[in-house]
Amino acid sequence: MNRHHALGPKRVAGHTDPAFEEVKAVFEAGLANGDDLGGAVAVFVDGRAVVDLWGGIADRRTGRPWRRDTACPTFSCTKGVTATAALMVSQQYGRGTDEPVSAWWPEFAQHNKHETTLSDLMAHRAGLPVLERPVSVAQAADPAAMADLLAHQYPLWPPGAEHGYHALTFGWLVGEFVRRHTGMTVGEFTCRHLGDRLRIGASGAAVREAARISSPPPEQRVWSAENAPPIPDDTVTEMLAAFADPESLFIRASSNPVASYNDPEVLSAGWPAAGLVTTARDLATFYGDLIGGTLVAPGLLREAITERVRGRDRVLCLESAFGLGYMLPSQNFLVPEPAQRTAFGHPGAGGAVGLADVEHKVAFAFVPNLRRDWLAGDRRAYRLIAAVYDAL
Template sequence: MSFVVEGHADPAFRAVRDVFETSLAAGDDLGGGVTVFVGGQAVVDLWGGVADRRTGRPWSKDTPCVTFSCTKAITATAALRVAEQHGIDLHDPVTDWWPEYGAAGKQSTTVADLLTHRAGVPAFDRPVTAAEAADPIHMAELLAAQTPVWEPGTAHGYHALTFGWLLAEFIRRHCGLTVGEYIRRELNADLRLGVARRAATTGHTTTAHPATATAAGGTDPGHPAPDGPAPARVTSPPAAERVWAEQAPPLDAATVARMAVAYRDPESLVMRASTTPFGSYNDPEVLAGGWPATGLVTTPRALAACYRDLVAGTLISPKLLREATSEQVRGTDAVLLLESAFGLGYMLASQNLVVPDSARPHVFGHPGAGGSLGLGDTDNQVAFGYIPNLRRDWLSGDRRAYNLVAAVYAAL
């Protein structure tokens, strides 16, 4: 397998290339890429390694990969842009535009509650299939009927998957578009939710759900062309490399104990929130479904470019961005059981977004399961995107994104 790194890094940012090359050579990465913009200019744009371990297919300049929860910040950006375009006050009730959502005690929920993980519906009440998840209208109906776990607005807890479908309904009801369609039309055509499926023998594309072709496949603006680059295949390291590590960010013993119990219990809120609907992100049906909290398939370049445009004030106004990146909630997360902090849709530095001290006061964005990360920084005019296909976790000592961000800030 090849671990050649291609692309460029300005001489001042040579350390970023060194970190990326070292990570690949050491086997911490299988394949991936990192892009950094400073002041609107691409100072780092690197890629390398293997996109598919089974075939040895190399990671190319335009290889896309699923970004997991990095998706949330992009979906949130779309929702914020829609709110600004339509003059919507984020603190008005959701029932103003979605009357059905007021059922079962949710009538006080605001759009800001949806964006800050305070809605109280972090998990579905019942198992949901990948086929169901391809229909965003159906997913919205399920959430509208649910009883909240806590009174909306009174606590925050990570809505790992439901976050996306809640905001998807906001976008659909105001624009008549799926999240994928809106993102590609309004934010960046290379940010793709809903990857058209390729038949194994013919190369033709199919859709994941016949009833929702515009949300799950084909060639509409929400989806890549059939001849687009094949996504990287995500993989996991050996089990021995997935255990919690001593070098992980320090958590107090009580927090560790609570989390350990919750992750062993399939009925715990964190497990229900993160596993329903369930599916492999190598499964064409899941990728075609365009899950709006976790299903973004894109390149590090496109991910960083979205933050570049946010920082530049071209996607939402600087005033709204300041509000959206200001701390709205911080504290023990009712789902994750550790400290998390959010602006309006963007995660802020916390125990769940670990960044170097030099970046901590400035950055906003979102990490993704397995190590991917998208960040913006208006003070330093930095935009950062890193996407690997070898899934690691910071609780297991993953420092790939952290080390890259540290190298960026050391070079500023």
């Protein structure tokens, strides 16, 4: 292994297998040119750590450096962990994912939701992507209350008929399956069965020592067709309109409750769709364990990463694709060609990505704290993943 140590805010620390030097070069370039403020990238291949790098600034206000064990909010990367918790519970209790939700959550059956299945919840087909009334950060910390609120809502489309990204409600819907069977929140279940370094509900020192999320200057946050990824112009136009409309499903699904991911109250709440605070190393280790067969049976994982939906997303407006909770390569999850057929995982708002590939035996995670958007030209994770596959 090639080892080196941080000598300044732009330098990188950690280790890299010589065959994966290009991954290090891409990561170093991101810090040097300002694409990144601080962050970490980790890669396992066939269970072996080939990249474990970190660098930059963890907190722009103080200049605190990013250290080996600096954790960071990862936004929707959380969904891959929550999906795995649900699969583990399904496996333990012999619950099929195509059973009606009402079999274990009777209250959910009201308002024409009686045929909704767990797979509908996990594949974003439930028709419940928004909370129909304003919810505070304090209220969102009560998973039972959030589940009850969703049980009383009417679906926006017949469950199973279409799909649309359940940006926040995914966690309380799928999390209720975990809670009803185990008596534990997703955060508690994760801590007990997946490790206490995957924090869905961080508090105390874990929050104080976490990286602080920053945003780039306004001119670097402009969404435009010029900077957009390779998707049709009319789709980009529709998306931009949705992002600008406070009544669009996209805004309603992603901004209730209104919250800052630097707020200790938010990070301690343990939102099971967006609350994961962890390191790149621990997120990549999780995906390595997942494809290694130590968390769920290989047959169940194959079922979970089999495509359940693909096409225009009612919330995101562009193409998305899902298995059982895991996102699959699509317009909303761009990966290089070698990864397109067999990779799965989940990106998070602002650039974080957790990814695995059973065929290539790859587990990957990138965790930054400078919140960029891929429609504004963010290719940080894509370039790192491409360098990984080039090295295989």
